[in-house]
Amino acid sequence: MAEMLSSAGYATGMYGKWHLGRTPGRFPTDQGFDEWYGIPNSTDESTYASLDGFAQSGVKETYVLDAVKGQTPKQVRPYRLDYRPLIDRDLTDRAKSFIRKNAKANKPFFVYLPYTATHFPTMPHPVFRGKSGNGPWADLLMQIDSYTGELLDTLEELDIADNTIFIFTADNGPEAVRRDNTNLTTETIINGSSGPWRSTLFTSYEGALRVPFAIRWPNKIKPGRHSDEIVHAMDMLPTLATVAGAEVPQDRPIDGVDVSEFLTGDTNKSGREGFVVYMGDQIFAVKWRNWKLHFKEQSGWDGTLKTYTMPRVYNLFLDPQERNNVLFPHTWVPKAALGQLQEHIVSLKQHPPIPMGAKDPYSPPATK
Amino acid sequence: MAEMLSSAGYATGMYGKWHLGRTPGRFPTDQGFDEWYGIPNSTDESTYASLDGFAQSGVKETYVLDAVKGQTPKQVRPYRLDYRPLIDRDLTDRAKSFIRKNAKANKPFFVYLPYTATHFPTMPHPVFRGKSGNGPWADLLMQIDSYTGELLDTLEELDIADNTIFIFTADNGPEAVRRDNTNLTTETIINGSSGPWRSTLFTSYEGALRVPFAIRWPNKIKPGRHSDEIVHAMDMLPTLATVAGAEVPQDRPIDGVDVSEFLTGDTNKSGREGFVVYMGDQIFAVKWRNWKLHFKEQSGWDGTLKTYTMPRVYNLFLDPQERNNVLFPHTWVPKAALGQLQEHIVSLKQHPPIPMGAKDPYSPPATK
Structure with a gap:
């Protein structure tokens, strides 16, 4: 900036x-x-x-x-x-x-x-x-x-x-x-x-x-x-x-x-439907509109990491405390929410981030 | 009414x-x-x-x-x-x-x-x-x-x-x-x-x-x-x-x-500093300004009743989730908060409520 x-x-x-x-x-x-x-x-x-x-x-x-x-x-x-x-x-x-x-x-x-x-x-x-x-x-x-x-x-x-x-x-x-x-x-x-x-x-x-x-x-x-x-x-x-x-x-x-x-109020939509949630270098969740998919959860700074074999789905509108997994019956939510994650992962492969332990200053390899 | x-x-x-x-x-x-x-x-x-x-x-x-x-x-x-x-x-x-x-x-x-x-x-x-x-x-x-x-x-x-x-x-x-x-x-x-x-x-x-x-x-x-x-x-x-x-x-x-x-806005103070909190016929807590004393707690409708030998004190302003007992160092709060409970209990003795199982309609005994 x-x-x-x-x-x-x-x-x-x-x-x-x-x-x-x-x-x-x-x-x-x-x-x-x-x-x-x-x-x-x-x-x-x-x-x-x-x-x-x-x-x-x-x-x-x-x-x-x-x-x-x-x-x-x-x-x-x-x-x-x-x-x-x-x-x-x-x-x-x-x-x-x-x-x-x-x-x-x-x-x-x-x-x-x-x-x-x-x-x-x-x-x-x-x-x-x-x-x-x-x-x-x-x-x-x-x-x-x-x-x-x-x-x-x-x-x-x-x-x-x-x-x-x-x-x-x-x-x-x-x-x-x-x-x-x-x-x-x-x-x-x-x-x-x-x-x-x-x-x-x-x-x-x-x-x-x-x-x-x-x-x-x-x-x-x-x-x-x-x-x-x-x-x-x-x-x-x-x-x-x-x-x-x-x-x-x-x-x-x-x-x-x-x-x-x-x-400025020229539109009512921000243009952003959601985002990917990281903790450190791990993807924990994906947010999409009022829904959130959790792949991993940690309840506090000194909590234990829980990894789910099946993502948990929360409805933030009805359940702002993120307590109730409603994957069933809302199995359509992952279909709607995961597009942005896929796009993000493809982008990361095309433009890899700086690897941990890389020499500073770092020059990225030429883009394909 | x-x-x-x-x-x-x-x-x-x-x-x-x-x-x-x-x-x-x-x-x-x-x-x-x-x-x-x-x-x-x-x-x-x-x-x-x-x-x-x-x-x-x-x-x-x-x-x-x-x-x-x-x-x-x-x-x-x-x-x-x-x-x-x-x-x-x-x-x-x-x-x-x-x-x-x-x-x-x-x-x-x-x-x-x-x-x-x-x-x-x-x-x-x-x-x-x-x-x-x-x-x-x-x-x-x-x-x-x-x-x-x-x-x-x-x-x-x-x-x-x-x-x-x-x-x-x-x-x-x-x-x-x-x-x-x-x-x-x-x-x-x-x-x-x-x-x-x-x-x-x-x-x-x-x-x-x-x-x-x-x-x-x-x-x-x-x-x-x-x-x-x-x-x-x-x-x-x-x-x-x-x-x-x-x-x-x-x-x-x-x-x-x-x-x-x-x-109507003629005063900024409501005239009420607190109240006594009942669950059924038991006194669970006393609220006073932004403070609350709990004598008993039950976490939900099907929770277990906890009774404290020493009241727990919460600062609702800093801790709206009522998680942190700050009786120490705030031992002055019970002194300030309990006056209204004492007044309430004296009043209950003078004007006893309808006993459980009383015949309906009920006429209270004459007040002393």
């Missing part, structure tokens, strides 16, 4: 968690971002320095990095528990500065702001600690709401809100770890809720797959509209390409669907 | 399921209703005639009854599977006639319309069968929506919508019975969903206790308003008494709270 929008003339800034490679050539500033401030991996690493045995382990500590395109990232400070409550404040401030700088220079910009909250450990900023009256988890939700409001206020203040697309979304469903499963303290417990949907992150259930998605573009996208249509995170690449006048790469298959006409 | 509103000059009609006594003196037309058409007990009794062994059992079949105040109810027809899909259509038509008759006579009226849907067996009217494309359960939801719309249209047509309070609610959370727990057919499966809340009817969890409640009173109640405040079904008695200029009985304790000012 950053490479694509950068080519289209956008300034590109990223503030937050990357987690797509921590070696030279794989950082955000090697992948299209002009600048980046944040952490290379996940936020649980902020606890490392405080844990018994880590100091003697030889495992390298994580650093907060500050990077500019074309340069080696600078280590700002170790990512430890003292900075964990503070980092999202800094991410917000840097994003605001970046927006301000580019708005004043009349330069189109793309900001990607993946907050470290609400990941473990649950530690709100001192300004928000205790503010909700419902514990640190709810404090953290208030904090994110408030920071998001600051970003929107910044756009208004710069008088660019009408010409800026603002998306609030997540890359996975909530985490929720029960007190009795861990040695978490009251302060660090992970209290995410997936509402009506089954389970949480690290499963192939709806609780892991469904995420909030709110998009704001005044005078272009109708406010208050909502829909039961399926849209996938990977649809953002071709969609924003259309909106920004950018070009998607032509040298590889693109799994995303351009849903720009759906978002 | 019917007695109270009848005394205040209202015409009172009831159409549907009663289930508060099937002996003379206990029917709706003995309890304040001018007329009644419906069934005395639950709708599962409509299956009786089709079940092996019933004919030889000596158990009496249920009849659909048509009744007028002061007269013995007339048996209209046996309540069997042939009539089960049709009855709610008749209930709606009779309610509409009653409304029309009284509106034209300029007589204030109270209609109580407890539909037999969505109870087992799940059999939509032929007009709605297959209409949703999502099976009989969803067809039935469409049917209820449609019938409710007819009632609202009737009020508009008679030009009395602005002076009529319309309440859509339920007396319990959804039923949901898994296919593998019963010998239900695809057509009769009970597919209710309690959304984010735990469990369903026949438990003391939120999935059993939370019900839809929508009230419409144009120019008096602000449209679109919603609230997290607690309101209990039993609050309707004193609330509607205030609105209708009726009087609640003074010779007994009234557990309801007048929430009329809350409904």
